[in-house]
Each structure stands twice: as C-alpha cells, then as structure tokens.
Amino acid sequence: MSSLPPVPADAQPLSEAQKGIWYAQRRDMGSPVFMTGQALSLRGPLDLAALSAAVAQVGAEAECLSLRFAETPDGPVQWLAADGAPALVVRDLSGEADPEAAASVAIKAEAKGPVDLHNGPVAGFTLWVLAPDHHILSERIHHLAADGYAMVLITNRIGELYSAACTGRAPGPGFPPYAQSLEAEAKYLAAPKRDKDRAYWHETLATLGVVEGMAAGEPVSDHWFHRAEVPLSAAARDRLHALAAEVGLNWADVLSALAGAYVARCLPVAPGEEDVPREVVLGVPLMNRMGSKAARVPCTMVNVLPLRLTVREDLPLVDWLSEAAQGMAAMRRHGKYRGEALRREMQRIGAGKRLHGPLVNVLPFDATPKMAGLETQLQILGAGSVDDITFCFRGDGQSGLLVQADCNPRLYDLASTQAHATRLATYLEAALFAPDLAGVPTLTQAETVQHLVTRNATGHSVPETTLVALTRAQIAATPEAEALVFGAERLTYAELDRRSDTLARHLAGQGIGPGDVVAVALPRSVALIVALQGVIRAGAAYVPLDPEDASARRADMLARAMPKVILAEAGFDAAGHVAPLLPPALWGTGAQAEPTPPGPHDPAYVLFTSGSTGTPKGVVIEHDAIVNRLLWMQAEYNFGPGDRILQKTPATFDVSVWEFFLPFLSGATLVVAPPGAHRDPSALAQLIRDHAITTLHFVPSMLALFLAAPASQGLQIAKVFASGEALPAHLAAQFHARIEGRLHNLYGPTEAAVDVTYREARAEEPGASVPIGTPVWNTRTYLLDPRGRPVPDGVAGRLYLAGRQLARGYLGQPDLTAERFPADPFVPGERMYDTGDLAFAAADGTLTYIGRADHQVKIRGVRIELGEIEAVLEGTGLVAQAAVLAPADHLGQAQLVAYVVPRAGVEVAAIREALAARLPSMMMPAAIVPLQAFPLNPSGKLDRKALPAPQLFASAPARALRDGTEALLGRAYAEVLGLPAPVAPETDFFAAGGDSLKAVRLTLLLEEELGRDPGLGTLFEVPVLADLARKLDAEAQHDDGLGPVVHLSPRKGDAPRRLFAIHPAGGIAWCYRGLARALKGAEVIGIQSPLLDPDAPLPDSLSSLAHDYCDRIEALCPSGPIHLLGWSLGGIIAHAIAAEAEARGREVGQLVLLDAYPSECWRNEPEPDEGAAIRALLAIAGHDPDAYPHLVTRTDILGFLRETGHPLGQLPEAVQHGVVRSVQQTNRLVRSHRERRVVAPLLHVHARLDHAGTGRSPDLWRPYAGDVRVLELECRHADVVSDANALRIAQAVRAAPAQRRLEHS
C-alpha cells in the first residue's frame, strides 16, 4: 500500500514566514510559483568532481535543503529528513544542435516543475553540460526552505567550497544550524520589543483605507509570472548616487520612493480627492536578518511589510525624498513584526482586502558567486510568488542597475509588463533630474505621441452644412419613399417636406429665425417629427420638454431657454412663461413668412441635463457638430433606403437626435413607437416584428429587460445600438444568443453631439463591460490624470473630448461653459470637454468606461447630478442638511438614497411630498433617511462612508439561510469559527474571525460534507457565505458527475491510498458513494463509462475498455500498487483492469469484487433487450426490479425514479439514453469476454440471498486470481452497495491483504 512516510514526533510548527507561504501554496498545491530558482552560467574548465562534492557538502551544511513539510490536524509542520538534501544531477546537452537553446528550455521547464513537500527533496541542483568549457548550474529551492538571501548564501557557499577544492585552500566555516532560525523567531516572539512593534504597526495602519492595485482583479498568484527588464542608464545611475549623497540618504531608499511615486501615477483617483496628494501603500520585502542569530542561516526570513507613502509632487524633490526615507527608516526599525501577523490582525485577508499594493524590492548586492578558474554569470528565474506586480532593482548601482517588473499574468499581460518596466525606467531617468515630481511625465515620449496623436488620427472630410440642407437633398432624391410611420399614419418624404415647410413658414411668420429657440413639448407622434423639422427649417434651435413632467424643473428650463414659441398641445402648463403656445391643430393657420435657413454654426437644438447646482443646464449643439455625428453614423453603419429606424427614445434624451434626423438624410424610414411603448418589452418586440425594424436603440438596463422578455427571442434586427450606461459583457452575449443582428456600443455625453466613441459588441467580450471603443470622425479623446497628464494604458483617467462635435456650451452659463470646456492643452486654439467620466485604454487604444469621477450618477441611463437633488432638498426649507448617494442595490443597480437632517418637527413624508413637486419621478430618491446629524471626517467634511445603510435595505427582513448549500455553510462557518449558531448569509469568513488555519479547517470540513474540495482559493476569493454558496452550487452544476472520472470522496492534497471503483452495467459509479464515505482514509475514485456520452464510439471488447480504463487509472496513480473495486458487471471490468495492469508490470494491491461473477456465467444468458435495459435503471437506482413488475416503459420507470427523488430521474434525457446504452453494450462485451488470470488476491463480497440454484459462487474466480477470500453478506445483489452494508465492506477492505486476515461470516 502506498502511503506517505510518517510525520516524525519531533516535527516543528512552521515559522510565521513559512506559514504565510504554506497557506498560499496550499491554495494551489501544484503551482510551481513558490520555487525560487536561478541559473549560474560557468565558462571555463570545470572540475565536475569538485562541484559535485561542493553541492554534497552544501547539502550537509545547509539543513534547510533537507526540510520536509506536512499538514497535521494541529497545522502544518516541518522536520529535517536524514540525508534529505538533493545531490547534483548532471544532464549532458552538448550533443544537441543548439545546446544553449536546449538548456534554456529545459531549465525553464525544470523551474516550473512542482515539488513534493512531504517526500522531498524541496530543492534541486542540476548541472547542464553545454560544451566542455561551458556549463550551467541551475538551482531551485522551495520558498518554504529558502528566501532570496538564503539562495545567495547557498550559492556563494558552493562557489567557496568549489574554489577551496580547486585551489587547496581551506574554506571558511559552514552555516549555523537551521534550528537557530526558529530560536531567533521564538526569541522575538517573547521579546517586549514585539509589543512595541505591534503598537507601531497598529497605529500606523489604523487609518488605512482600501488599498488599490494598479490592475483590476484580485491579487491571487498564478502558477508563474511575466517578467520584463530594462537597464537604467549610466547617467541616471550617477545622478542617483549624487542625489542620494546630496540628501544624505541611501540610494536604495531614493529608488524605492521614486518607484512609489510611479505607482501613484498608476492608481485610480477617488472622486473628490483629485487635489489631495496621493498615498500609495507599497509592499516592501525586508531581509529581516541583521542583528539576529538567524542572519546567516539558510532559511526563509524575508518579511513583506506595508509602506504608506504620500506622494507630494509639489514639494522640492529632495524634501520629499527625505520625508519618504523617514517612513522607510521607521518601517525598518519595526521590521521584525511579521507581515502575515499584520494581515490577520488588521483583517486584510480575502477579496478586496489588500494590506499593500505593488512590491518594491531593491537588491543592491551582487549575488554572483566567484568560482576558481570560471567566469560566472547569474540569471534569477524566480523569487517566490507574484501576487500583483513586483518592481525589483538589481545591481549595485555603480556598475549597473536593472529595473525589473514581475507581473501576475492574471492581472497583467506580457505587453503591459514590458510597458511598466520601460515606463518606470523612463520615469526614473526624468525624476532623478527633476526639481519636483509634478513636471515629470508619466508616459514615455513614444507613448505620449501614440496616445495624443496616433489614436486621435480621426480626420475625415465632412462638409460644413446643416441638418436642413442634408434633409432637403434627400427629399429631392427620394420624394415618394416612405419617410414616416406612426400607427396607421404614413408620410412620404414629399409629404413630410410639405408639412415641415408649413410649420417653418408659420414660425417664420412669428418672427422666428436663426439664433432663436422654440420649445417642443409633444408626445411621440407625427406632429412631434414635423415640429422638429419645422423648427430647424425656420433656422431656430429646438428645446425638447417632457410633456408629462410638470415639476418645477420645467419652469427652470423655460426660464433659461427663453423660447419664443412653445409647440405643445393646448392646455400645456407653461409655468408662467410668456411665450405663445402653438398647438399642432393651428400650424399653418397664422401669418406666414419665408424662413431663413440656419448656417452650420447656428444651434440645432438645446438639451437640458441635470446640473449639480440644483438647476438643469442647457447644452447648445450646432448643426456642424451634429452633422459630423450623423454623417459618420450613416457611413459607418451603411444607412440607406430600406433601413427602418425605430423612434422610441424620449426627445429630452440626446439619443433621440439621431433617431429623429438620421433617417431623413439617408433615405431610410422612421417608425415612431406609440407613447409609452419604450417601457414595454413585449410591445416593443411586436412593433419590431410588425414593422420589420432594422435599427433601434436601447439603454443597457432596458436592453436587459427586453432580452429577458420571451417575446424578444429569435428577433432579427440588423443594427442595435446601446449607449447611456456601461454595456455589460454578459448582456452582449445574451443579445447574440437571442437576437440575429449586430450590437454596437456607443458612448458620448450630450455636450459632444450624442456619441463620440463606438465599438461593436460581440458575443465574447473579455472584460466585465463592453469597451466604449475608439473616437468617431474628427474627434479626439484624452485620458488625463488630475494634473492633466496622460495616463498609462490600463490606468483609469478622466476622459476629455475634443473635436468637431463639441457643444457650443451651456445656455446662459458662460462660467460653467469655461469650466467644463477648457482649452485643449495639446492642440493650440481648440477646446476640449471634461466629461467627468473615468475610463481606461487597452493597449490598442480601445477605451472602457469605468464610472464617474464626480457624484453624477446614471439611473436607468439618465444622467443625474446628486448635487441637483441635494440642492432641491435644501430648497424645500424642510431640511437643515441633505446628502444624496446612489449605492447599488442587491441587484447591482444604482438607487438614489437621500440622507437628511430634518428641521424640527418635519416628517419624512412631508419631505417626500415636497420633493415630488419639484423633481421628475426619475430623480426621486428611493429612500429618504432622516438623521440627527451627519457623520463628519476629521477634516470636517461629510463622511459618506459612515452614513448608515439606507432604510431601503434595512426595512427588508434579514434573510434567513436558504436550505441546501447555504444552510450547510452556515453550520460549517459556525463550527470552524466557534460560534454558537449558524451564521447569516452575508457573513464574511475572514471578517468574522477566520484566518488561514481556520480556512483550511473549513475546506476540510466542506470536503467531507460536499464530497469535493471547494478549494482554499475559492474561499479566499468569495469569503461571504451567500456568495460562496452560489459559487459552489454553480460549480456543482458544472461538474455533473457524469465525466469519465468522478471523485466519490474528498480529494486529498497529498497522495493517500486511492481505490478505483468501476461502474456497473449502467455506466455510472455513484452507487459507491456510501462505501466511499465508509472507507475513511482512502480516496475513492469512480470510473464511469464513456458510453454515457451518446457520441462516444462503442468499444470492441471488454479488454479494450479495460485498457482505456487502465490508462485513466495510471494517469491518476502513476506509481505504487493499484487498488480496484467493482460491483456486478463492474467487478468483471475491475478484474480485467487488474489483468491489464499486471501485464503492464503494475502491482495490483486490492481487487474487491462486489457480488460479481466471471463472464462465463453470462455467456449463454440472453443479452438484455431495451426493455430489460430500461428496467436495469431500477437496479442501478438501488431498487429490486422484481419488486416493481408493473413498471415497464421508460416513462413509467423514469417517472418512478423522479417521484422517489433519485438523481437518475433528474438526468438529462441524453444521459438516460446513455445509461440504457451502457447496460446493453456492457452486457454484450461481457458475453464475449474471457478472463485472464491475475496474480493479485481477490476479495469477494457474496450476496447470499441471491444466486441460489444458479451455480454462481465466489469460487468461480479461483482459476483467475492469486487467492480468493470471501466476505459473506446476508443480503441480495442489489443491496451489496447499500449504506447498510458499506461499513462491513469497508472493514474488510481496510484489512490489508498482506495481513491475510479477512473477516468471514
């Protein structure tokens, strides 16, 4: 029986440093990322014997090379194995065509190989022979045994011993014993200094907020990492030393500080903190050896501690460096306190809870060893895991300095890794010479050109014209084409032309002309379309007003826009505004005049958007801007006759602008949806079908509702546009699954003529949301940091727009216009628009929207300034203070929540009523939370984070645990955390007191309960109970248990005894679950039939099936004896596998046949027909078929299985077919099978209540096995695998065959 060597009684617990590594490795046992490795090139004549002896000697001296590790119930332990260090392995590659290339590949492959921490060795030394005078010595040591410094100690010692042997000089003394490192730790743990250090760290970190990374995603190490290296120039190195000397600092600290300043440039800025110096939290690895008895012990001591660094870019550089260095010195004075302990104590374990961001490591010592007669050159392969990004500076700073970026591939691709290394080096080269950091660009020169110029090369010839001219030209070209459909009404281009002109002449007769504003407050109708056409033909700009919103906002807009005429139905409430009302019925009835057409730079429309000062602001768009947008869209998406565009967007929302005007300048037809239809998915789908719509627009949240409606299934829509919100990638996928057509994601603010960037949304989009893409014609986009510097790719920046589509500004608000439309710093004489949106660019320049830089939010696609609602609240006179937030609800949708301090005696209901009179419904808070006073932060500002959870959520009763996985997790969390009752669904394991050790206990417990390892990594990623339950359920669904291999008992990280349980006739091995539970200590793996897959080919013999199964088993059990078990026909297969395994030279340990009889017993029996095969499902489900003679048909039987709740009844139909197929085919194979003899002894479990008079007896196996032992059970064939018998069988199986003591009864 293969088993692990026992853990010695004197095994020691791991050090704090080791525990951190252990738990990280434990999350992913196979990962090689914790192997530290390096390759030493040796040129010159090598004395192989001397090197071999040196490696052997270092193995004896550096005890860490003999370490072994294991998990025990009391936590992980370590011990030293006698002669446990690896010997030098020699691999000759000199015969290869290109030995160097072959070595490079082989060394990399070797570096990525995992190690067996329990059996060892934990290290390896390989000498690669490339040529007689060229060798490479590769070294690898698990990080549990050695850190980077230990690697240097060991390597230098090899060099010293080798040189001593070659020169005959005596080497210096060897290493202190390993135990000295554990003693040093124990000494510190007991020292009063530790309490002081702890106090320092707790004080330093008490105010630590959320630590951000440079890349989105959780910093969980992958199996390997990307690396990029850039050397620093000699001039920069000289300057570094000069600057360090000038400030009186060491140059390593100068480098660390500047690297931190670079990191700050790559972090997102929190809203409202644009002007605050940015703080970065670096992870700084400290060697942690000086002044300790562990100084020279090869072991792992390195300690990563957080360094809070506030980057003051305006301070003189030397002053800031001094300040930064003080922080580093303070950190080092308290540098023995373990980072792992801090992580625990500060509750910085698990998703979103980093203790620090990027690592910065300066390795100032030349680590290349000297070896007599040899020229040595060192390459570092790996130095432990890379959770996020590690910036490393290697070299002494005098002769050379290498800037190295190691990145976690889960967070950074190779290109961004290279970009970070290059950019950091460039940044350092500039920063070292700069008076302060403010003027140092973040990007390299090449990147700057790429970002500002290349990506904005959108120049395209667009005529200077107007919507009016373009529409008239199209009408002249296709006068009889269908222009407009609304219900039963249809207008040709010529009719639309005539009616539009009528209104235009009427307006001109009222004295309306270019520069004037006409308000349009009509519901969707033919009149609305005619109104818009008529207004622009009269030379004026239209301002749309919501005919249904009679709140105070309307009065504001009318007062600001000062329309000369209002086009609305009679009875429209103009809120006291004096302009005449012109209802559609009267159009063309008054004085007429020839209209004056607008010029390209006359306003075409004015749209009001939410304004933070409490009143909406009117955005003025000129014809030239919107013409660019519409002609781009026509060309990009090939609009023309035959296109049928649905108009469903309210006119007050800028998306409506292209719906209204694009059709008439491209020859398409505009289909106007009935009022209200845009909110009803079924009505929309009907409209799309009835009118053969080719084009329409959705705000993503409405698209989600639309796609969720059954009516949207199978629609054909050539062009669907989404804008107004981030478009989730899953929504794009859903779109393509349901709708035949293309989906385009557009982005743009009202201030830049509807949309300025575009991108097609495909079914597979990599990120969480579909990128907003790249700029349209004649448009530039800039992503800038708060100081106006372009940000690197992947880093959030504030999005600025420039080019032809910019609005003229805000109506009557020159100051606001100047503020939001500043001068374009990159193109003299031009303006840009500050969107207040945050986005990042991919390496190809594609932009992705992230969110708002300010407190503006979007509720169902509509832009809302929270400040506007706050101002309105304060304007009611009912509240002393107001703050409005938009937290996401449980579905992730933003909800408006108003916090107020009511004036004395004011009820919330009164506030709500007052608000409703002043705000449209979309701006009404979902909850109003009254407070006695607002929580303030130390600077006296409102502390938004300290506001209580809104009534909205609190009023809902706290949810109970759901049955199933949640309930199980509730109990398991409580058990592991030592709590008296099951915890709530929202419990975060780590926040509730869980640490790494408890996390391991929890996963072990869950393994027992769930029958599979949920994975420690999973727990770290989703520590919240309800989330974890969801994830586990999703995974369980994914693993349907029908694959070729099914784990019937918890998977063990180490290699326990594995027992392979072979499926019976039905092909499924679930029947062994009870037995697997009873067989504690063994891992039971079910082997299932390929025939469950309806497409699998039929095997031609049982032997070939056994051959395939043996392959599978060997892959899972590459060494040691193979243990097999099978019930019924599964026993025959198990025996055949045993024969195959023995033929392959493998030892068969146990062969357990559960009431199985050799194939000869079946040879003359009829093969089961389909009916019999279907009835076999009953037996497979654990029922005696004979007890249910009335169940005959497939429907009967499956219905019965469903009723009894058996999982077989729930299987997909294809699998049910597969089971029947497996029954028939396995029976067929058995009938032509002939047993071979196996050497292994066989344990037969005999069901005594069946087989009477059949002649089937365990003795029939004697010719085919080394020995036959029998366990007699008083039961029937079907009951052998029942839970009742599982314990008996398990007992018999556990008794090792070598002991030859089996129970008989």
Add this chain to the structure above:
Amino acid sequence: MTQDTEVLTKDQMRADIAAQIGVAPEEVEAEESLVDQGLDSMQVMTLLMHWGETIKGLDFARFMEAETLDDWWQIAHEAQSA
C-alpha cells in the same frame, strides 16, 4: 568617517554609526539593538566595507549576527588583537 589610523576604536565605531543613522554619537546606545536604532543593512555594508580597510580579515558574517554596538566592538576588538 574614521581617520586614517591603523586602529579602530569603539568611539570611532560609535561615531561612524551615528553618522549613518543621522544622530549625535552620544545618542547611540551601546546595549540596544542597532536595527532598532535605525541602522539598515545597506548602512551596515557601508560601515563594514569601510572598517574592513582598517582591519584586515574582518568577519562580516559575525557582524550581521551581532545585535548591539557592544557586540560589534567585541568582534572588532578580537580581530585587532589577533
């Protein structure tokens, strides 16, 4: 740093350490951990390289293991007495 003399005294060591960590020589506590007093590994290397010019065969490793100025002086004293 040290004068160009043939011997290294404890006071000279104290003065050199003080210069490295930016305090007055009398502020260096002889019985307290040098790390706790702010001396970092790069500064130690700088000191040892410098003292190594005065005292031949200085065992850097022993300095790394030692904790206080008193310990360091012990090592330097032995090396000079040898």
